[in-house]
Amino acid sequence: MARLSIEQLRRQELAAAAYEILQEEGIAGTTLAKVAERAGMSKGIVLHYFKGKDALLEAVMRHANALLRDEVIALMAKARTPRERIAAIVAGNFSPKFFKPEICNAWLSLCAEVPRNPTFARIQRVIHARMRSNLLSGLAELLPPERREAAVIGITAMIDGLWLRFGLNQEGLGQEEAMAQMEAVMSLHLGARGAGRIKRHSA
Amino acid sequence: MARLSIEQLRRQELAAAAYEILQEEGIAGTTLAKVAERAGMSKGIVLHYFKGKDALLEAVMRHANALLRDEVIALMAKARTPRERIAAIVAGNFSPKFFKPEICNAWLSLCAEVPRNPTFARIQRVIHARMRSNLLSGLAELLPPERREAAVIGITAMIDGLWLRFGLNQEGLGQEEAMAQMEAVMSLHLGARGAGRIKRHSA
Amino acid sequence: MARLSIEQLRRQELAAAAYEILQEEGIAGTTLAKVAERAGMSKGIVLHYFKGKDALLEAVMRHANALLRDEVIALMAKARTPRERIAAIVAGNFSPKFFKPEICNAWLSLCAEVPRNPTFARIQRVIHARMRSNLLSGLAELLPPERREAAVIGITAMIDGLWLRFGLNQEGLGQEEAMAQMEAVMSLHLGARGAGRIKRHSA
Amino acid sequence: MARLSIEQLRRQELAAAAYEILQEEGIAGTTLAKVAERAGMSKGIVLHYFKGKDALLEAVMRHANALLRDEVIALMAKARTPRERIAAIVAGNFSPKFFKPEICNAWLSLCAEVPRNPTFARIQRVIHARMRSNLLSGLAELLPPERREAAVIGITAMIDGLWLRFGLNQEGLGQEEAMAQMEAVMSLHLGARGAGRIKRHSA
DNA sequence: TATGAATGAGGATTCATTCAT
DNA sequence: AATGAATGAATCCTCATTCAT
Numbered sequence: 001m002a003r004l005s006i007e008q009l010r011r012q013e014l015a016a017a018a019y020e021i022l023q024e025e026g027i028a029g030t031t032l033a034k035v036a037e038r039a040g041m042s043k044g045i046v047l048h049y050f051k052g053k054d055a056l057l058e059a060v061m062r063h064a065n066a067l068l069r070d071e072v073i074a075l076m077a078k079a080r081t082p083r084e085r086i087a088a089i090v091a092g093n094f095s096p097k098f099f100k101p102e103i104c105n106a107w108l109s110l111c112a113e114v115p116r117n118p119t120f121a122r123i124q125r126v127i128h129a130r131m132r133s134n135l136l137s138g139l140a141e142l143l144p145p146e147r148r149e150a151a152v153i154g155i156t157a158m159i160d161g162l163w164l165r166f167g168l169n170q171e172g173l174g175q176e177e178a179m180a181q182m183e184a185v186m187s188l189h190l191g192a193r194g195a196g197r198i199k200r201h202s203a
Numbered sequence: 204m205a206r207l208s209i210e211q212l213r214r215q216e217l218a219a220a221a222y223e224i225l226q227e228e229g230i231a232g233t234t235l236a237k238v239a240e241r242a243g244m245s246k247g248i249v250l251h252y253f254k255g256k257d258a259l260l261e262a263v264m265r266h267a268n269a270l271l272r273d274e275v276i277a278l279m280a281k282a283r284t285p286r287e288r289i290a291a292i293v294a295g296n297f298s299p300k301f302f303k304p305e306i307c308n309a310w311l312s313l314c315a316e317v318p319r320n321p322t323f324a325r326i327q328r329v330i331h332a333r334m335r336s337n338l339l340s341g342l343a344e345l346l347p348p349e350r351r352e353a354a355v356i357g358i359t360a361m362i363d364g365l366w367l368r369f370g371l372n373q374e375g376l377g378q379e380e381a382m383a384q385m386e387a388v389m390s391l392h393l394g395a396r397g398a399g400r401i402k403r404h405s406a
Numbered sequence: 407m408a409r410l411s412i413e414q415l416r417r418q419e420l421a422a423a424a425y426e427i428l429q430e431e432g433i434a435g436t437t438l439a440k441v442a443e444r445a446g447m448s449k450g451i452v453l454h455y456f457k458g459k460d461a462l463l464e465a466v467m468r469h470a471n472a473l474l475r476d477e478v479i480a481l482m483a484k485a486r487t488p489r490e491r492i493a494a495i496v497a498g499n500f501s502p503k504f505f506k507p508e509i510c511n512a513w514l515s516l517c518a519e520v521p522r523n524p525t526f527a528r529i530q531r532v533i534h535a536r537m538r539s540n541l542l543s544g545l546a547e548l549l550p551p552e553r554r555e556a557a558v559i560g561i562t563a564m565i566d567g568l569w570l571r572f573g574l575n576q577e578g579l580g581q582e583e584a585m586a587q588m589e590a591v592m593s594l595h596l597g598a599r600g601a602g603r604i605k606r607h608s609a
Numbered sequence: 610m611a612r613l614s615i616e617q618l619r620r621q622e623l624a625a626a627a628y629e630i631l632q633e634e635g636i637a638g639t640t641l642a643k644v645a646e647r648a649g650m651s652k653g654i655v656l657h658y659f660k661g662k663d664a665l666l667e668a669v670m671r672h673a674n675a676l677l678r679d680e681v682i683a684l685m686a687k688a689r690t691p692r693e694r695i696a697a698i699v700a701g702n703f704s705p706k707f708f709k710p711e712i713c714n715a716w717l718s719l720c721a722e723v724p725r726n727p728t729f730a731r732i733q734r735v736i737h738a739r740m741r742s743n744l745l746s747g748l749a750e751l752l753p754p755e756r757r758e759a760a761v762i763g764i765t766a767m768i769d770g771l772w773l774r775f776g777l778n779q780e781g782l783g784q785e786e787a788m789a790q791m792e793a794v795m796s797l798h799l800g801a802r803g804a805g806r807i808k809r810h811s812a
Numbered sequence: 813t814a815t816g817a818a819t820g821a822g823g824a825t826t827c828a829t830t831c832a833t
Numbered sequence: 834a835a836t837g838a839a840t841g842a843a844t845c846c847t848c849a850t851t852c853a854t
Binding site: 025026027028029101102105108109111112113114115116121124125128150153154156157158159160161162164165167168169170172173177180181184185188189 | 228229230231232304305308311312314315316317318319324327328331353356357359360361362363364365367368370371372373375376380383384387388391392
């Protein structure tokens with residue numbers, strides 16, 4: 001059941017291959033030829049499944065985001081309190097699966113194209129809106145309305161900033177440190193409200 | 204007095220033109236032809252003054268950074284206390300002169316190339332080291348050694364995150380809000396140490 | 407039967423076109439655009455089949471050499487004695503099909519690049535080794551070992567020299583004269599050993 | 610006396626520099642910029658003294674030929690017999706000063722352009738005519754008229770062939786061997802006429 | 813569905829040449 | 834005489850995209 005059509009399968013394979021190339025080569029270096037080769041397909045087929053390079057990169061953006069979204073969903077499923085839900089959202093963004101220099105940089109590359117690519121802009125907007133809504137649903141029970149917006153911005157900006165710095169891949173920042181920074185920002189906005197520590201997968 | 208040689212002048216003009224194009228078109232869209240046209244020069248002359256496209260973009264990165272550095276220096280000159288010095292560094296990064304979507308995005312574009320461009324990486328490292336050292340010199344009198352590093356990371360990451368978000372040019376974030384977020388982060392790390400408010404040009 | 411794949415066909419067509427252009431315009435004048443036009447193809451396809459200009463010229467060198475080699479093989483097949491085999495090798499190099507000013511000059515152009523083109527150098531080495539080995543196999547039965555080397559050098563150098571002079575396309579040298587010179591050189595080294603006259607196709 | 614004007618001096622310096630570059634980089638690699646740098650002059654001055662690149666290369670051809678000519682003249686001055694005069698011409702072409710791979714190759718490069726460069730063709734013709742006339746003047750006393758032409762062609766072609774092969778810079782050919790080959794060719798045409806050995810500088 | 817042949821636009825780069833100083 | 838700034842043509846090459854099979 002839920003068998004993927006061959007078309008959906010091919011599209012996923014191509015998006016995954018393009019995601020890999022994107023991490024290694026950047027946007028300019030992500031050529032259709034390289035993607036096809038990585039996916040073990042012919043060059044022509046790429047444009048059979050995607051209207052053009054932009055459509056392929058759009059799929060990459062969705063693909064990458066879906067991976068992150070699933071991680072967040074999985075972590076949120078274990079969350080019991082509002083504070084834990086917020087912590088889960090944050091922790092998802094710093095899961096070892098995603099918080100890697102190449103991935104952060106790939107994401108950076110896509111973001112850098114947003115002003116010139118309306119589709120990217122729309123996807124980015126949707127992604128941000130989801131994170132915002134997730135965070136707000138958690139904050140609703142923790143903060144008065146007038147303070148929620150600032151908390152959302154503070155948390156998301158810090159996530160972005162740590163991703164950016166990590167994407168630059170310079171020494172002096174690891175996942176441990178990143179999570180510590182996030183905890184600090186959360187406590188800045190939430191104080192002692194809710195639980196104490198993030199990521200108590202077993203407690 | 205202090206007349207720029209024609210070479211220095213041309214290099215500056217070209218870097219400035221390239222900076223403009225970069226803001227409008229991104230890295231891939233920044234072609235030598237466009238830069239030359241914007242600068243009102245011939246295509247050939249660009250490579251008379253710069254060894255190649257990379258060297259030109261390198262000059263752009265230095266150019267953009269120099270503008271920011273000068274702003275920070277100017278603000279720091281007015282600072283009287285360690286806390287004010289830190290505030291000046293932060294405020295420089297959010298001066299209306301630089302905190303514009305196009306500029307933030309241009310910067311993002313350059314950062315996205317860091318992993319594949321050793322020169323960019325080096326410049327980025329130098330820039331970060333300077334900011335770090337500036338911040339540390341202010342923090343030296345405010346925090347015990349073991350807490351300074353985290354403060355530096357927290358402040359720089361938040362700056363980066365706000366720039367990134369601003370570069371995405373989506374509604375809901377302005378300079379006011381950005382500075383408020385920065386104040387919150389600074390107070391998170393510094394508490395009430397030093398002065399109270401940033402940028403009290405008259406007080 | 408034995409149908410050439412379209413790829414092999416195109417590569418041959420392009421190499422042949424490039425060979426023509428090379429004869430007319432020299433190496434520097436052999437541009438991809440001219441080759442494509444001569445072959446009746448688009449500029450892009452040239453680099454679809456050849457990695458770059460060098461690879462194309464390499465194919466040209468092999469192409470030209472293959473033509474000469476086939477001629478020599480055909481003539482050698484008719485040779486009955488060692489002396490005739492040597493004469494066949496020599497005669498192949500002065501067959502009216504190849505001993506033309508444009509072809510000699512094209513070959514000169516390629517040789518002139520040998521010191522700066524490792525691939526050319528390798529091919530040239532292979533070609534020379536083949537001729538050398540062909541000659542030596544004929545000489546083995548005609549000369550004592552210590553005199554064979556000098557004979558090979560004498561014969562090949564005279565071939566080269568006549569090609570060079572013919573490539574300069576100045577009056578005063580024709581195929582007749584060239585063959586007479588070669589006969590003289592052969593008799594210098596071989597004396598009256600073996601048969602008397604070259605190319606006695608019917609005798 | 611015979612002071613060179615500054616113009617003549619500069620022209621000589623530039624031709625010499627171009628000759629060096631030609632040996633290292635081939636014709637295509639011999640750019641005006643490199644020549645100017647090698648000569649320690651500015652790029653502009655090259656075209657002040659030479660009408661264009663072709664005029665410069667023409668000067669190079671004359672320059673190289675003048676060096677060779679002087680060498681031959683010097684050797685001929687010591688020659689006492691017709692046979693010695695011929696030997697001197699030959700020996701000049703294999704003087705260690707000129708018989709170097711780079712020089713042979715540079716000459717090859719120039720020859721390869723002859724069919725497309727009327728000036729080169731003319732110079733080449735003049736050079737060849739001089740050598741021919743030199744040889745003929747020696748042969749006049751040694752051979753009957755009907756055999757002189759073949760001797761000239763045989764000698765010059767062998768010189769060219771050995772130069773070409775030496776320019777390819779492949780193992781197996783040195784100056785010793787080259788001179789031995791030349792002696793063989795000379796004796797082929799001259800028999801025992803005249804003196805026995807070439808290059809008896811002291812005897 | 814899938815291939816890969818073919819196209820053509822565009823881009824970086826090189827270089828001879830011109831020209832103002 | 835000399836410099837080097839400036840130009841623009843030409844070249845190699847890359848790549849997205851189209852198309853016939």
